[in-house]
Amino acid sequence: MTNVKVDITMSLDGFIAGPNDRPGEGLGEGGERLHAWLHDLDSFHELHGREGGEASPDSDVLREAMESVGAVVLGRRMFDNAEGWGDNPPFAMPVYVLTHEQREPLEKEGGTTFHFVNDGIESAVRQARAAAGDKDVHVGGGADTIQQALRAGLVDEIHVHVAPMLLGRGVSLFGEGLVGVDLEPTRVLHSPAVTHLRYRVVA
């Protein structure tokens, strides 16, 4: 069964990137440290086509996330960032980009094809569902896109990797306005580097 999920790293104070997260500047000022838990994982190396890294429970969490996803939904700004990743972006699957720009699909190496969706989040998720087969759809970001999907009731699961820090400023994952969304905790895993919280959206 296809689940539509959010799967993202957040600081304890709710930020997923620092301020000024312009294309090519990664996760904004101070934001790169959010992803410190990823850098030495063997699954993260694999995702980026590199050798090495270490096996660990955190690495298993990332690998599980990678293997369960069959299609991705991104906002336009995330796509602009992703373009910076070059000819072989680390998706290897169809990616549906929300944009006002009308544009033919863009095929990259390694199985990543960007499809440009002009008619909103519901359409993007519907198309991604169809492409994902029996795998999951990952609403990858940014925060605006994730909030749109939550507001539209399209999200089945929220996986949040809580980085042990207060970032203090930047891009808030949930922002304000997602009033009265009930969640059911379905799994908690943790290491000294990160706490993995998984929820099912129940209402």
Next chain:
Amino acid sequence: MTNVKVDITMSLDGFIAGPNDRPGEGLGEGGERLHAWLHDLDSFHELHGREGGEASPDSDVLREAMESVGAVVLGRRMFDNAEGWGDNPPFAMPVYVLTHEQREPLEKEGGTTFHFVNDGIESAVRQARAAAGDKDVHVGGGADTIQQALRAGLVDEIHVHVAPMLLGRGVSLFGEGLVGVDLEPTRVLHSPAVTHLRYRVVA
């Protein structure tokens, strides 16, 4: 050794109360559900001088928090709320209230004495430390007071009980501006009702 700690329930999107949390209105609109995990715990019943409730790991977490604390620091708004709790407020220990009002200590039943501190958070925490003996100091809230204590580098531990919900609006625990606070996860416990995250502040 006395630790100064924050210990509070937060929604996954970072709120500790709903909007309009006026004295006598509890936790603001929609906020009461943040504390749903507490209501059936035998330790919570005990805290409020009532019989009954259920033993559980969540109840042990609350009891541990209660038993470890020797003094409390509150902001003025929290005190106004606390006054609503009547002649026997559930502290049973010295409480230091940050306020501009000059006022004699106010002794209540059951061991609670409110002391009014006019010279800022550092003074309030210092006085609470002295009163706590070898127990901990609990910076109880509200968010402004907690943020002041964090900004002044006075907090040793952050215990956050993550309620499985998005509240969407209200009082943000950390707000914005606590830039670059590094945390070390020291314990994670969880139940279907709540996830207990504990951190040591390292920088």
